[in-house]
Amino acid sequence: MAVAGIVYLLHFDRAFGHARHYTGWTRDLTARLAEHAAGRGARLLAVVHAAGIGWQLARTWEGTRADERALKRQGGASRRCPLCGVTARRR
Structure with a gap:
């Protein structure tokens, strides 16, 4: 049984290499x-924190880990990011 939770998109204040978002x-x-802000949790967020790059919560969805994986596999997080000038479609 899939566990429901929150899928979230973080928008970096500036790019870290090729990365501008984290899902x-x-x-x-x-x-x-709070873990991400402290530089703990995901490796990408830890190195972004160490590089002094800030981030903002850009968007959330109700979903499962499978939904998160599907979004990551699709790529193109900037297409889903309202801070990049994209207007979200209703699901």
Whole structure:
């Protein structure tokens, strides 16, 4: 059985190499964002933190880990990012 949670999209204040976004999944968004802000959790967010690059929560969806993986496989996070000038479609 798939566990429902929150799929979220973070928008970096500036690019880190090729990366401008991070897509993740959690059951507790507040706690997960605090981990990212402290430079813990996902490796990409740790190196972004160490490089002094800030980020903003750009968008959230209700979903499962499978939904997160599907979005990551599709690539093109900037196409889903309202901070990049994209208007989200209703699901």
